[in-house]
Amino acid sequence: MKEPIIEIVGLTKKYGNFTAVDHLNLTIGKGEVFGLLGPNGAGKSTTILMLLGLSEPTEGNVTVCGYNSESQPIEVKKVAGYLPENVGFYEDRSGLDNLIYTAKLNGLNNREAEDKALDVLGRVGMTGEAQKLTGKYSRGMRQRLGLANVLIKNPQVIILDEPTLGLDPSGIQELLDLIVQLSREDRITVLFSSHHLHQVQRVCDRVGLFVKGKLLDEGDIQSLSKRLFADKPVIVTAGSDAFEEKKETEAFFKIENQLRKINGVNNMQFKEGKFILTCSHDITAEIASLFIASGLPLNHLVRKEYGLDDIYNLYFEGGEKNDSN
Amino acid sequence: MTQTKHKRTKPNPFNVIVQKEISDQVRSWRFIIMLAIIVLTCAGSMYTTLISIADSVKPNDPEGSFFFLKLFTLSDGTMPSFLVFITFLGPVLGICMGFDAINSEINRGTLSFMLSQPIPRDYLINAKFTGAFIVISVLFFSLGFLMMGLGLVIIGIPPTVEEFFRVIFFLLLACVYVAFWLNLSILLSVQCRQAATSALAAIAVWLFFSVFYNMLVNLIAKGMAPSEMASSHQIINYQRFILDLLRVDPAHLFNEATTALLIPSVRSIGPLTMEQVYGSLPSPLPLGQSLMVVWPQLTGLIAATVICFALSYVLFMKREIRSR
Incomplete structure (x- = not known):
């Protein structure tokens, strides 16, 4: 295993009687692209919030780049960029202004912030839209701007919560390719959550299957399906x-x-x-x-080969069916 | 985004947020509308005051030497004075600046983004308050100074040092008063998910205090009124009790305090017995003594403000931030 960047040990989060995340253990190495897969309500977002120190774990320990997320959240946020699900911007400001604001919050002064913002906008292919108000951005542009917002702090890790939600198929493809390309260029570790198996397996080095707060298995998709269906007829x-x-x-x-x-x-x-x-x-x-x-x-x-669809049917759709019963 | 002059130094994130909050406030339509209303009403009250000020000068008036303060309190009945306008519009200003402080950030989805930046969480709520408070202070002080300047030009009598400081304290008091409503609405914005809910709740509190609370106290006062045979001790206790009830209303506290500051002949805000008044000269109080009179009111207002802020701080820090 490569040098670990994210280490999760025995992580548990309870809301009253409900256990959102149940004794999760996971290690992600430097430069890896890791997909956290699971149906809605599996605890993916909760795990991500705990990774960033935005939510306190009931039990267990999380370290990101050697910093403990619970006790040193600010250090963690310096090295980890986070793109929340449904990211929002200050809509009466232009994309560039939003980026400059983020840069300044990360300790850059005015001139550095502007240079950096323009640079990052170029990398996500949004130079043309820099002066447009973010309120007028399309869904795909918002996700790109969100990505720019994450990259502006030169992160070692980027954490994306459902980055492909609401994008059309070509938009998903472009965004995922962009994410992977950027991570390869700068050796950034990427962790993202999704419930779209098909998109994710294309770009991930490894995936983790997350159902009802538990990590069922992790690995690349092939070995995953072999293991999961070993005892199936x-x-x-x-x-x-x-x-x-x-x-x-x-x-x-x-x-x-x-x-x-x-x-x-x-x-x-x-x-x-x-x-x-x-x-x-x-x-x-x-x-x-x-x-x-x-x-x-x-x-x-x-x-019959057991593939993604079966994993999907078995855990994701079945999982939701069980929940509703 | 406002530009700072320091090009080399690292900006403090707190100042960055405050700057942004101020520019957000100043650009927002609701602030521009409130500003227009306040400036217009002030101009109106200034006009009526200046028209009637000549009639108000009477010989042997103990406040004769505080001619300048009349600019803020005098009215000929057609239009309320500056002071009344501040009492009335201050809460609305405070509410309109704070009612969507936190919940709009949640609804826009910017809160989880802000909190993923390397800043302590309390920076955000502190900066929200600081930004709005700076705007309010700048607004009130410039209005106050403008009124003083205009008065100076038109009536041609300069204020004495004491009058000047009385006005400064009055403006400070007005800022604290508006800060109370600001914090109340920030508290509601933390608690209510929708901006409309928190705005309505804040306005409801304001209406309750400005319209219904006095009726309620009157009702209680009627029911509790001591008989005519009651001892003076009982009557004083009763009066004190009713006054204490009234003082729950921040507007009442503000009124008492400003009255004592701007009308120097006011010697006490509570009930006075004949023995206390007997032998006193009908002369105005010096500034220090007026300040002593309003000290409890000022403390009360600041305490109410701090309580509201502390509550919203705790609620905000404890809240789990999920995206939208």
Whole structure:
């Protein structure tokens, strides 16, 4: 592991009886892009607030760049930039003025603040909009300005809470690419939360799955799905368009019986010309050889891969369903 | 953004926020409207005062030597004096400067952004108060000095040193009075999520004190009135009690204090017995003595202001800041 920047140990936050974050342990290394994934209400924002010392943990410890978030929040805020969900600006001021204000709050004097603000605006591609009032900015421009606001303090870590919320697909792509490009240029550690799995996996080095206050697992998406679905049954579908007509033939009954007898098949269904087999391990090869031997046509043979969508279905949508019950 | 002259030194974040608050206040429409109303009413009251001031000079008047102070208190009945206007408009000014101090930051989503900057959290609420208070003080002092200057030019009698200091203390008192309403509305802005709610709540408190509270006290006074046979001791106690009730109203405190400051012949604000008055010369009090008379009122006003601020400070520091 690279030099750790963010270290979370046994972090817990309780609101009365409700546990928002439950004994969270997480280490993020320097220069990493980490995605905190989870459905709404999983405790992502609460964790981020505690990282920045904006909320006090009930238990546990958070350090950012060696500073304790609870006891040295100001030091943490000097090195960590935070883009809140739904970031707001002073709408009767221009984007440039908003940035200059941030720069001055971070201890730059007037001239430095203005130079730095123009520089950062250029980096996020907003030089043309510098003099426009932020009240007239579009959603995508606001997020860019928010990013500029974060970068102006030369942070070592940037923490983004749902940065892609409310953006259109191309806007999401641009923003995420921008974030990653900036972080690679300056070796900035990025932590962001999202409930959009698909966007996030494209840009993250690692993700953490966060459900109901607990970190289920962390790692890159491939190893994550392997681990999470290790004990799940394998589903193989095999068939042909021609099967529907041959349903009543002898060859069909024969192969149906043979398939059922393969070691490890727990359940079998026939639907729309396809056998759907639920098995304890991968039997695709055996099925294929059976078909070839039987002389029946086979133009569809798929072993179901567990991917993002399944992770999503399993934890995110299921999680919300359980909550509402 | 206001420019400071120091180019090399690092700005203190607190000053940066105060500067921004001041420029926000001064640019806002509501402040411009309030400013216009206050300036117009002051000009009006100045005009009526100057018209009627010639009639007000009577021979053997104990306040004759405090001619200049009349500029602030005199009225011919068509329009209230400067003092009355301040009593009435001061709370509105204070409320309109503070009612959305914190909740508008939450609703705009700027609060979580501000708090993620490397500044202590209390900087924000302190700067909100300081910024608004600076604007109020500058406004009142310039108005006061303008009135003095105009009076000087038109009636041609310069104020004595004592009169000058009486006016300064009066203006200070007015600032403290408005600061009370400012802090009350900041408190409500911390407590209420919507700016409209906190504005209405603050106006309700103000209306209660300016309209209904006196009625309420009258009601209590009627019910508690001692019989005609009551001893003088009982009557004095009763009077004191009613006066104490009235003094819960900050406007009453302010009125008592300003009366004693601007009308030097006022010797006491509470009830006086014949023995106390007997033998005293009908002469005005020196400034020091007038200040002694208003000291409790001033302390009371400052205490109310501090209590409101302390409450909003605690509430603000304890609040968990979530985005929007």
